[in-house]
Amino acid sequence: MRKIKTLCKGIAVILVAGAMASPAFAGGKSLACYEQRHQPAVYKTVHENVVVRPARVVHQTIPARYGHVTEKVLVEPGRVVARHVPAVTRTIHEKVQVRPKSVGWEWRHVKGVKTLCKVVHPAQYAVQARTVVVRPAGTVHERIPARYAHRTRKVVIEPERTIARHVPAVVKTVARQVEVRPASSGWVKVSGQKRCH
Secondary structure, three states: OHHHHHHHHOOOOHHHHHHHHHHHHHOOOOOEEEEEEEEEEEEEEEEEEEEEEEEHHHHEEOOOEEEEEEEEEEOOOOOEEEEEEEOOEEEEEEEEEEEOOEEEEEEEEOOOEEEEEEEEEEEEEEEEEEEEEOOEEEEOOOOEOOOOEEEEEEEEEEEEEEEEEEEEEEEEEEEEEEEEEEEEEEEEOOOHHHHHO
């Protein structure tokens, strides 16, 4: 192609120079004829991927999750206590002999005369109250059960954590024109004698 261009340029220079230098030869017999031809540039559309935003790693913090649980707690443990039970008593009334039957001597006046007489003294009784024990005092061991209560408290269900999240690159397809063959211009020999007249 370069050789053809060089040849064409040389021929064109010679022809132009000859035409300018020798006007007398204008209209003479043509030996060869050439015409100038232009070839436009050839383009084509190509598609290529362009990275709009590169891939990256994003660290995201996920907060902790909490919840509430209700549980049974011991307020007071069970125990055994000794309890004193007092005696059970009651009062009863009964007739008792205060003084037994007896024989004695005593002075009396009989018909105006002081006389010593032997006399019988009957027994004497009285009602007295006394307390009797129905059930004696004692000690009773009593078991007191444990006491419980329900308490609600806050607990961590899932602790706070940081995760790495991959964000892929953003790629965009763009179209652009590329030159396949540049524009060219050259002289081409015309075939046939008729083309030269």
